Amino acid sequence: MAGALPGGLEKPQLDMSAPDRKASPLEGHLRADSLDSELSSGRSYGLVLRREGKTDLPARVVKVELGSLAAQRGVLDGDRILKATLTDTELVLTVERAGRVYQAKIERETPQFRPMVVQSGLIHPFPASVIEHWGPKGVLQGKTPNCWFQAALMAVAAIPQGQSMISDMIVRNPDTTYGVTFRGDSSKRISVSSSELMGRRLLNPAPWANVIEVAEHQEFPDNDEADSPARGSPKIKTGLSILTGHQSQFLRPESISTGELEKIISGCVERHVPIIIATKSPQETGGLPQVIVPNHAYAILSFDPGSQSVTLRNPLGDKVEKNMARRKARYLAQYPGSQPGPFMFFSLPDVGEEREGVRNLGDGLVRITVPALQRYARYIAWSSL
Incomplete structure (x- = not known):
């Protein structure tokens, strides 16, 4: 559902291309006169910064003004600015947040403030x-x-x-x-x-x-x-209901036919009804190869009737799939009513690879056939808006 903001903003607000690189406090100090000149030129970007030393950077974001492009580009109060690069069209900030490094790209335009939505x-x-x-x-x-x-x-x-x-x-x-x-x-x-x-x-x-x-x-x-029963167990029902305000419906995919499940999924996708799944534990799938993250929830984004497949998005992004595909990840098998189990190693499909009806598309996206979804999904839930 990618869309453009006013002014032609089309790129993601924060570039996640290097989320695992550790922040370095020595990275890329910008000359004081350059940053001072930019921030005093009428393009304040809605940022109030506090320097950490004699040089402009690193600097802590003290405040992000409401409605500013910096706010809309994802800069938050408390972020640490490590580096600032000026081009003819934008200011690129290298931002540290909670030990991770991101980039925020802010257009150099005047005025920097957008109207906000005001209701009642x-x-x-x-x-x-x-x-x-x-x-x-x-x-x-x-x-x-x-x-x-x-x-x-x-x-x-x-x-x-x-x-x-x-x-x-x-x-x-x-x-x-x-x-x-x-x-x-x-x-x-x-x-x-x-x-x-x-x-x-x-x-x-x-x-x-x-x-x-x-x-x-x-x-x-x-x-x-x-x-809990008071919240409308299972959890995926609760997650949808608290957001939509409507009672969620759910079922076990294996309890109905493949054709019936396809009708439910395609109907939700066509009518723009949010729909998600919860996957089974390794114990529930028995001897099936582990090709999808167990005991986890995914959002359903699309359905392709030609291939009878569903596109899922993992809230963990693609990092867990990459790690598991490279046999680096360990999963602790603990379930209600059981004793703590040993670490289990799972090898999920790598990006571009398909096994057992599951293809890793990268960027946190997984394509799974409907029959495979019936084998690996514990629940499927949906809710009207």
């Missing part, structure tokens, strides 16, 4: 066009085992109506905090501060996804609570 006196800092610009790629799971929520958020962010819904969900409070109201719990507004955004070591490239994930942590301080 409330400021919605992330217009639907910004949500569309990122789509599912804006969501990336961190260390919290909340794949059930992140997969649901990806599925909603892939749909035009869902993008508007996410935009409406977030407001900017007068005290500079964010307010998040989940449609599935609309009686309360959850406050999200800049310190919370920085303190939780979030990995989402899109700033709106970080705000929503912090709110999810507050809504479900105990991750397992989402699996």
Whole structure:
């Protein structure tokens, strides 16, 4: 669902091309006169910086102005600017956040501020066009085992109506905090501060996804609570319902025929209904080769009737597939009611490789045939918007 923002912004807001490279405090100091000249030229980019030494960089972002291109390009309060490169058309910032290095590319245009969406006196800092610009790629799971929520958020962010819904969900409070109201719990507004955004070591490239994930942590301080009967177990149902405000439907793919499952998936995709799956444990799949991440959730993005296949997106991105494909990853086999098991090594298909009806497309995308999905998926869930 890639889309263009006003002014021709087409590239991702944060370049994830080198997410694993460790940040170096000595990287690329920009001459003080160059940065001072740029920031005082009328193109402030909405950034307030605090230098860490006598040189301009490294510098800490103290504040990101509402509506600025820097905010829309994903720069957050507390980010550390390691390097700044000027071209004729843009300012490229090398940003460190939680030990990872990203790039934010900001157009050198005047004025730098975009109108924000204002409804009923409330400021919605992330217009639907910004949500569309990122789509599912804006969501990336961190260390919290909340794949059930992140997969649901990806599925909603892939749909035009869902993008508007996410935009409406977030407001900017007068005290500079964010307010998040989940449609599935609309009686309360959850406050999200800049310190919370920085303190939780979030990995989402899109700033709106970080705000929503912090709110999810507050809504479900105990991750397992989402699996309780009061919340509508299983978790993938809960993830969709808290976002959409509607009761989710779910079933076991193996309990119906391949044709019936295809009709459900194709119908959801055609009607723009968010739909996700939860995969089985290795114990549930028995002796089947492990070609997809077990005990995990994926968003369904598309269905191809010609090949009878579904395209999934992994909230962990492609890192886990790459690691498992290279036999570097270890998976601890622990399940409810069982004793801690040994480390198990899984070898998933590498990028471009297909095994057992599962092809790794790269960039966190997996194509799986419907019969294979029936073998490897524990649940499939969907919800109207």
